[in-house]
Amino acid sequence: MEYPKVSIIIPTYNRESTLKRSINSILNQTYKSFELIIVDDGSTDKTKEVVNSFNDGRIIYLYQQNKGACAARNYGISIARGKYIAFQDSDDEWLPNKLEMQLSTIRRTKSDFDICRMQTVENKEIVPSDTAINAGLNAQYIIGANFMSTQMLLIRKDVILAEKFDPSLPRFQDWDLAMRLYPKYKSSFTPFVLVKRYLMSDSITYNNNKAVQAYSILEKKYSNIYTKNPDRYSIYLYNKVKACGKSLSREEKLSIYKTSFKYKARFKTLVRIIQTFFGKE
Template sequence: MPKLSVIIPVYNGEKTILKTVESVQKQTFFNFELIVINDGSTDSTLELLAHLREPRMKVLSYENGGLPVARNRGIANATGEFITFIDADDLWTPNKLELQLAVLQQHPDADAVYSWTLYLNEEGTAFHQGEQLYFQGNVLPQLLLSNFIASGSNIMIRKQAIASVGYFDPTLRSCEDWDYWLRLAAHCAFVVVPKYQIIYRQSTTAMSSKVEVMEKHLLIVHERGFRLATSELQFLKNQSLANIYEFLAHLCLNYISGTNGAKQAYQKLRQAIVLQPSLLLTKKTQVLLMKIGLILLFSPKLSERILQEVKTLRAKNLESINTYS
């Protein structure tokens, strides 16, 4: 039976690390090693991990180097034929490893597999579904348009593919996963497990201060991605850039409070529409415009109450996650 390496990079993850490790321990596939890279944590992360009785787990501690460096350290210590990552605040459904490995074994020509994502609220009480996507084979065109993989807690890779792609870029402080998936897609075929298996925890911690950092790195990765692409794919460049600005508008609206956030969101969305006017015909853009309008027209408190009601209606109870396994 092939051996898997599961890598968890963690920095000050005392609030969530045990739940993340537990979701790995509950996997229906058992033959894996669990490598936890402690990236210079100063909280009780190490103490919590020390109390776990898990013979497949080893905890390696380093000075803080950032997420890409921590993932690279995990790769360097991995002995498995297949490698996958999970961030220290995310979760998996119990069959994630089993089904992803099975699909890779059924497709020896593919080097990477992904699944669908559920988005969990910060309190861990409710979630909503990400898109159901079926992109397979050469997925570079779709990845150039957006990071549909959604997070670093998703993909499983054949270790042999890393030899041709290399490691995560340690100079990137954001979007390093999209950069890596693009490089993978330029060399490797992808396959999909058409099930919701990744539970991505959304966090508002310092997000407002990160919007500018994210914009900077999104544009860097966007430029790099199109350098990888053939001339036949360059026509996607404007659409890709428009998707970036629409995503940034969403971040501004959700993580920068009041009219300031709405004004910044409008500026980003306007840039997106100038680049790709057809966005105005999409439901996603229309909903964003409606939210921005609500905040600018009404008091922040009233608009927040309306938007919260909409979120509550969309969200599903956490208990129903079990139906996706």
């Protein structure tokens, strides 16, 4: 059996406290044919010392001036030597059989990329959700709501070289990538939780201002798709309010909910409109 090399890329910035756990979860993989590319995005803490504490020839340490996680991932992709690419975050943890199981799925289905499930440790939320799975994890569903995070992804190198990450996005780079992958390439799904995600107090997940910026960029970038899919655009707008949180005023939330309702009349959206109007949302 062929054992193709996998290039695993970790972008990291000032995560000396969690990076060791992340690296260990990769070194403990049951599948051993990999290289681990750690791209230090301008850290000012002891990130380099943490990396150097590991004595493993498969680890490659790269440093760049702070340009953001997307640029760091793209840098890692550009020097990767594996047939497949996987991504890890410096906060998170892989289960030991992640690579083995996903490669098995790709071999069996002859897919271009595969995603597994991921669970957030703090709130036990699992993605993709059962709703997304039952809907088919397809290009149509992804228009309205994201179900892919980079840590869940195993992808052929030639595919990710053709697509890469959009560094203009301050958040939702994974959603943007999924919007491009699902309509063009063959996907597969490994239906097991193989990633544990940890939310730090300064996690980008909590940055509502960046969510507002990212939603604006995505809406412009895929305006033609949303125009052709009013039902999914309605869901996209509904989810926008939740993601952007307190960075939206009551008037802005009300306007977005009304637009969502215009494109697809849903009872839950009507409820949100009423709650927001009376200041209870």
